[in-house]
Amino acid sequence: MRIATWNVNSVRTRLDQVLSWLEKNQPDLLCLQETKVDDPLFPIQAFEAAGWKVSIHGQKSYNGVALVSREPLDDVRCGFSAELPNDAEAETLGEQKRVISALLDGVRVLNLYVPNGSSLSSEKYPYKLSWLGCLKRYLDAQAERGEPLCMVGDFNIALDSRDIHDPDRLNGSVMASDAERTALREALGDRLQDAFRMFEPDAGHWSWWDYRTGAWDRDRGWRIDHIYLCDELTGLARSCTIHKQVRGNPQPSDHAPVSVDLDWPPAEEESEDDLLF
Numbered sequence: 001m002r003i004a005t006w007n008v009n010s011v012r013t014r015l016d017q018v019l020s021w022l023e024k025n026q027p028d029l030l031c032l033q034e035t036k037v038d039d040p041l042f043p044i045q046a047f048e049a050a051g052w053k054v055s056i057h058g059q060k061s062y063n064g065v066a067l068v069s070r071e072p073l074d075d076v077r078c079g080f081s082a083e084l085p086n087d088a089e090a091e092t093l094g095e096q097k098r099v100i101s102a103l104l105d106g107v108r109v110l111n112l113y114v115p116n117g118s119s120l121s122s123e124k125y126p127y128k129l130s131w132l133g134c135l136k137r138y139l140d141a142q143a144e145r146g147e148p149l150c151m152v153g154d155f156n157i158a159l160d161s162r163d164i165h166d167p168d169r170l171n172g173s174v175m176a177s178d179a180e181r182t183a184l185r186e187a188l189g190d191r192l193q194d195a196f197r198m199f200e201p202d203a204g205h206w207s208w209w210d211y212r213t214g215a216w217d218r219d220r221g222w223r224i225d226h227i228y229l230c231d232e233l234t235g236l237a238r239s240c241t242i243h244k245q246v247r248g249n250p251q252p253s254d255h256a257p258v259s260v261d262l263d264w265p266p267a268e269e270e271s272e273d274d275l276l277f
Contacts, residue, residue: 001028001104001105001107001261001262001263001264002025002026002027002028002029002259002260002261002262003027003028003029003031003104003109003150003152003227003259003260003262004025004027004029004030004031004152004257004258004259004260005030005031005032005033005111005152005153005154005225005226005227005257005258005259006018006021006030006031006032006033006225006253006255006256006257006258007032007033007034007113007153007154007208007225007253007254007255008032008033008034008035008253008255009034009036009253009254009255010034010035010036010037010253011032011035011036011037011042011043011064011066012036012037012041012043013251014251014252014253015043015046017246017249017252017253018030018032018068019046019047019050021243021246021257022050022052022068023050025243025257025259026070027070027259028069028070028071028104028105029067029068029069029070029073029104029109030067030068030069030257031065031066031067031068031109031111031152031153032064032065032066032067032068032111033064033065033098033111033112033113033153033154034063034064034113034154035056035058035063035064035065035066036058036060036061036062036063036064037058037060037064038058038059038060039056039057039058042054042056042058042066044056047068051070052068052069052070053068053069053070053071053072053073054066054067054068054069055067055069055073055076055100055102056100057078057079057097057099057100058097059096059097062096063096063097063098063113064097064113065097065098065099065100065111065112065113065153066100066111067100067102067109067111069102069104073102073103073104074102074103074104075102075103076100076101076102077100077101077102078097078099078100079094079097079099079100080093080094080099080134080135080138081094082099082101083138083141083142084134084137084138084141087134087137089130089134090134090137090138093130093131093134096115098112098113098114098115098131099111099112099113099138101142103147105264105265106147106148106265107147107148107149107150107233107264108142108145108147108148108149108150109149109150109151109152110142110149110150110151110152110153111152111153112135112151112152112153112154112155113153113154114128114131114132114135114153114154114155114156114157115127115128115131115156116128116156116174116175117156117174117175117180118174119173119174120173120174120177122174125174128156128180129179129180129183132180132183132184132186132187133183135187136183136186136187136189139151139187139189139191139192143191148230148232148233149191149192149228149229149230149233150227150228150229150230150233150260150262151192151227151228152226152227152228152258153225153226154208154224154225154255155184155224155225155226156175156224157175157176157180157181157184157224158170158175158176158222158223158224159181159184159185159194159226160181161203162201162202162203162223163203163206163222163223163224164176164222164223165206165215165219165220165221165222166220175222175224188228191230191231192228192229192230193228193229193230193231193234194226194227194228195226195227195228195229195234195237195240195260196223196226196227196240196242196258198234198237198240199237199239199240200240205223205242206219206221206222206223206242206244206256207221207222207223207224207225207242207244207255207256207258208221208222208223208224208225208254208255208256209221209222209247209254210254211254216247216248223242225242225255225256225257225258226258227240227258227259227260229260229262233262233264236262236263236264236266237260237261237262237263238261238262238263239260239261240258240259240260240261241258241259241260242256242257242258243256243257243258243259244256
């Protein structure tokens with residue numbers, strides 16, 4: 001099973017690039033963020049013509065998440081309120097379309113577009129921290145069903161210094177502040193592990209390069225697009241890849257796709273009786 005995540009920064013602007021990447025890489029599921037389109041205007045027909053199924057949760061000009069799969073997905077759930085129906089804050093935070101999940105062959109895949117926060121002095125920063133607190137409650141509720149979980153998306157957080165091109169300067173700023181990192185780690189708890197760090201412990205690997213600073217040409221990036229796996233899936237992970245070359249496309253998104261390959265469903269263990277024959 002191959003699951004991928006990509007902040008496309010407008011699915012209509014980069015539709016051809018997304019379809020090309022799907023054709024080349026053939027994931028079972030591609031999770032998109034920042035689709036920036038209201039649901040009635042999402043280019044579903046283009047995906048269906050290429051043989052893909054689409055589940056969407058979007059809004060005009062901002063935010064938006066989508067699931068693009070080879071086979072139909074089960075139990076699609078949109079927004080925090082899908083897991084937290086009696087949580088007033090979850091309903092308020094859900095006004096921004098940033099959360100969608102579904103079952104893929106028995107695995108709950110959760111696709112997130114975490115708020116950026118803008119700056120430490122912005123009103124958007126406490127909103128981000130509240131959002132992450134709600135994410136923790138959401139994950140606790142989801143865990144009660146016992147589904148294996150793969151959580152992906154644009155997290156807008158570099159969890160440690162290895163994930164930033166200039167940690168001496170950027171640690172402590174938005175996307176690298178102690179409060180954001182702590183809030184995300186509390187949401188992850190002991191249940192979820194960073195798939196990329198299972199295979200690559202070193203610094204120097206980025207998934208986002210800011211348009212505004214010539215960051216791509218100088219390779220001055222951040223690793224903020226993550227895939228997290230529950231314990232049941234970590235032992236089945238074969239690889240986790242940042243598809244960096246996509247950032248070099250003409251008119252690219254500022255993010256590169258990230259994918260994980262899993263040996264799912266797991267092979268059934270042979271019983272002692274089977275071994276006797």
